[in-house]
Amino acid sequence: MADFILETEGLTKEFRGFVAVNGVSLKIRRGAIHALIGPNGAGKTTCFNLLTKFLDPTRGTIRYNGRDISGAKPADIARMGLVRSFQISAVFPHLSVLENVRVALQRRRGSSFDFWRSERTLDAFNDRARELIDWVGLADFVDTTAVEMPYGRKRALEIATTLALEPELMLLDEPTAGMGHEDVGRIAALIKRVAAGRTVLMVEHNLSVVSDLSNAITVLARGEILAEGDYATVSKNPEVIQAYMGAGHG
């Protein structure tokens, strides 16, 4: 039997009668880079929100590492090693790059309730933080305030912060959206690099990134799974071409 890190069974979400996600049963293989694609409004972001408990499913179960996490809270999910990024960039804008990463490191090491201690105790995390920052190519920006960085760099920072939690499963929502070419390349390379030793689930519209990175693809449309398989299979599926890729690809 294959080793699935995340499985959903009949996952459904309704908004006042509108069914955004409908009976989705996903299986994410451990160690894979799994892409979730589909036309706009297919329910990809909603799926993400369900998986990380930012939304409560109307029906269906979610199993992570074999455990049912349908009842867990967002912060608990993160503590179990399932960490997400957001569709709009999510950094702490007025903290420096170093501090951004440290906030994540601090969570793993405990001590975050110590209001009587000096913040210099946090310097203990600096080495590890610099290492991570270096790794995503932000070494020159360590002391920059996050808000001042270009968009692509913010996404890189977000990934560094996520990595600090040493997640088993990373969920990335459109990691390259709104990025210049230069950055798309860099982030794609970065994702490939960090995927070593963990599992990645990502939503992405940039098909070259999808084809380049992913080894499994699920296509959603109108809240339901339309097709599954690797890029070659999926991109030949006439339904997928019609609903998503359009005539230009394929």
Next chain:
Amino acid sequence: AQTNVKIGILSDMSSLYTDLAGAGSVLAARMAVDDFGAAAKGLKVDFVSADHQNKPDVGSNVVRQWIDVDKVDVIVDVPNSGVSLAVNGVVKEKNKVFLVSGAATSALTGPACSPNTIHWTYDTWALANGTGSAIVKTGGDTWFFLTADYAFGQQLEADTSAVINKMGGKIVGSVRHPLNSNDFSSFLLQAQSSKAKIIGLANAGGDTVNSIKQAAEFGIVRGGQNLAGLLVFLTDVHALGLDAAQGLIMTSAFYWDQNDATRAFAKRFAAGNKGIHPTMVHAGVYSAVTHYLKAVSALKNAADGKAVVDKMKATPTDDALFGKGEVRKDGRKIHDMYLFEVKKPSESKAPWDYYKLRATIPAAQAFRPLADGKCPLVGG
């Protein structure tokens, strides 16, 4: 040699009680000093004044600072019971003099009485007694109270109820409304359905004014019930207009149109006070300061507050506005009180011609008997 005296007038300069005390109290004190001829008698008098903003902590802080830093000898006025009680404590601690005119609470000559304090003009007991007994005597023997829900209102209600019960009247109900309620129609409706002959207003300022105004709107008086204001000042009647206020009965220590002396005073006072005529609080300030200066000029020293107050108690009072009187051992100033009725618009001949005299309550009966006050100073 010259004796220095510094008078601090602490009043409400920016809120509810501004008209009935406020800047008018400062003016009254100045007039008292001028009329007394202080300079000729070797007294050099200075003034300071401040706004207590109706906050006890602001008031007590100002007074502390006045006494410690500015060397103030006497604190005057202080409308607002809470603030006056706070000031009472500070003045006693620092052994200065406190002349209360604006505050109503009879605690100042009761449990909280102090050898440094004289309560000059009126108090809740006097108001309750004057209005309550006079009305019961004329047949108003069933009462319903509209009471402001704080200590002052509750005390007014309690004091008045005691008088009514003693005289054989009956309390048929009461409703406690929050301070500064805008709308009294609901309470008035309850009062109306109680069928009481008299609706007693145990509240003050804007609350009283609004209750009276809305009572007129709902035709309460036309329906046969009468209103009794337990604490109504001349300025309130002015604000209401005779149209709404006519027929209201209330107790007061002073009315400007009583005799030539009061009229002369009122004329000078109004000229300096934007035309507002003196209330009993203003008159009380004038009278109290006059008597204080007498004592100081006799002692030739204002520093020892208790000594000055003792001297004031030892000397009978006599001034143009309140006539002859005395200061009792518990610090209560004793004088006649008056029961007034508000004129009909047709009876009023001139601006500020508002009251007609119904009865004079002789000094001996106007105030709470010395023995009933539980004032520790009285004990021995």
Next chain:
Amino acid sequence: MAEPMLSVKGLNAWYGESHILHGVDFDVRQGEVVTLLGRNGAGKTTTMKSIMGLVGRRSGSILFEAGETIGLPAYKIARLGIAFCPEERGIFASLDVAENLMLPPAIGEGGMTVETIFELFPNLRERLSSQGTKLSGGEQQMLAIGRILRTGARLLLLDEPTEGLAPVIVQQIGHTIHRLKKEGFTILLVEQNFRFAATVADRHYVMEHGRIVDEIANDALAANMEKLHEYLGV
């Protein structure tokens, strides 16, 4: 050659203290589709906002149909016949989808009918009574484009219209731009998706650090690929 429809000369712009545009010069002629290319932060969005009068402080000259607009407030600029679709979409949460769509007042003749817009973006039709911001990211993008097509503005400023859209829809938008062009509309486009830009545009300007550094005609694109790669770091 005719007067350019839009002519930007020596445009400088500031956000608070920071000086973002340093003398931008370019023209757009009537009926053209022109793109601004450039890396993140080059100042493309700022240029568009400056044209629209949405940037706090700016100087230089922006002529629209030979009239100076630099001193005008945004609403007057819009009424000259310019419409703007912002990159962050700007869908209103307190309006439902239909209200969002109908919001911009018509400022010129020949705007698209609502029916045509629904043909372009069928998703919208189904969600008309939803709250605007409840739409998915891509649906919001469709709505943002759709609503300015209605207004009949002759110059459209589209800031990254294809961001976050599925490939099918991107192709749709490509067709739409061709069609608008045929109908005589003029379009200034900011695009990251350079491959898409190449399929619709007549000319490209390249921006770097708040300046226009190059101009490339679409048919000369192939010849200039290397240069472009350097600019954009593809």
Next chain:
Amino acid sequence: MNGFFGMPRHHALLTVGILVFLVVAPTFIYPVFLMKVLCFALFACAFNLLLGYVGLLSFGHAMFFGGAAYITAHSAKVWGWPFELAILAGMATAAALGLIVGILAIRRQGIYFAMITLALAQMQYFLALQAKFTGGEDGIQKVPRGYLFGVIDLNNDLSLYAVVAVIFVAAFLLIYRIVHSPFGQVLKAIRENEPRATSLGYKADHYKLIAFVLSATLVGLAGSVKSIVFQLASLTDVHWTMSGEAVLMTLVGGLGTIFGPIAGAAVIISMENYLAQLGPWVTVVQGVIFVICVLAFRRGIVGELARLLRKSL
């Protein structure tokens, strides 16, 4: 210089400046007035801990200030508790109230948070008005100041001043430390981007609640000390205008600055004190000052200063 409480140089200098001022001030400023300023400065600093560093605007802090004041006054006057115990009782009350209110309010944000705290505070005001032990609008008067550790006579203004000054400095340093601690760092992250902090595994509500309780407790300390200094606890202390006062002080001093609330308190209290002599024009002058403040010195006194010096203060 960097050694002083882990402060950056300019903070350390300022703190030392404040210390020096506190030592020499009573020689030329009336000590009771100084104590009042210190009490309110502490109030404002503790309030600012929440507003400036967690981004939560509480409009109900009078609840903790006044609640603690009442308990301290009552325990000192009626039960005859010594100074230290009475103060601790006040703080404990404030902490307990803070916990209850915090649990109820913490999930709400922005104006809703402000309004729910206001609502709860108004209910407490009502209770204070109705309860017997609070003495209605007369308040609890003549609270004994007592003796520190049973020996130092606090009826002497100067010795009481010394105690209040020490309490203030200690509390200020504690607040400084809280802001600049690992906990403070997490708070900052939550304020900057709460969903992101949550997705990193932080239970944002817990952090906010702790900050809320800390703030309430320190505000309680300010209220307790105030009731001893003025020997008075009254309805003014629990009225919503008292909460408003904290907001004003923080804004006038400079939102999000650590020294701002102190300056703000000094200004507002001086205004209250010295304008009191102005008579009827007090409120008008106050109003004009607020308007000018907003239109011309938006960052507040310390905020403007910080901008001039290009340093965070």
Next chain:
Amino acid sequence: MHEIFGIPPQALFGQLLLGLINGSFYATLSLGLAIIFGLLNIINFTHGAQYMMGAFVAWMLLNWLGLNYWAALVIAPVLVGAFGVLIERTMLRHLYKLDHLYGLLLTFGLALIIQGVFRNYFGSSGLPYRIPDALRGGTDLGFMFMPNYRGWVIAVSLVVCLVTWFVIEKTKLGAYLRAATENPPLVQAFGINVPRMVTLTYGFGVALAAFSGVLAAPIYQVSPQMGADLIIVVFAVVVIGGMGSIMGAILTGFGLGVIEGLTKVFYPEASATVIFVVMAIVLLVKPAGLFGRVR
């Protein structure tokens, strides 16, 4: 005769009606406040002072110019609204992008100034204003004596509220207003003169306050502090209704008037506090208020 909680039913009807009348003041006032908050992002703390100004302008028109109540009902809101426009143009305009707090502080300062000036000029105890002759007297409704003036208040408030609601929720102008609430520059970029719209909206909100003031003048004392305590209650009404919800402000205004009225019968001491109890409960159960939308 049956009694409901010890109160005869007629009396209860009377009390409910009175509550509704008070509610109509809350409704018009909170409506203005809600509109201003929605569009300008400013908690208009001068609202109470502007309500007071409305009453005073009516008084001045009558006593200085001999213009009666009906004229005042039109002129006072216009004058006070114009004053609002002036404030918006000269001061509020600079605050829109800032935190609510600054607007609050500024308008609070303005309220202090306005109230102080009026108090210095007119004194603190207020001035009388007669009920217009056409509305004097009352009607016996069987269960209570209903002053005609109060009947007029409730009717005219209802009309004003509903018209305003219609304009904001159902017309194009209203859509512009709502959109400008969220993103003024973008609406401006669609060719709409947002600054002018904002100015006029503020003027309108202020005029609504002044209108209530004129309505209140014959019932309540025309005094400088008549609006001072009201603002916090009215703001509570807006919050309970759900900020930004016009209908919420109106319904909650009337509803709370009734609840407050009932409290005045059953537990009068708490009648000033009950609004806050309701607010706490509502916000705990429905975080965005009764009719508010979570954004």
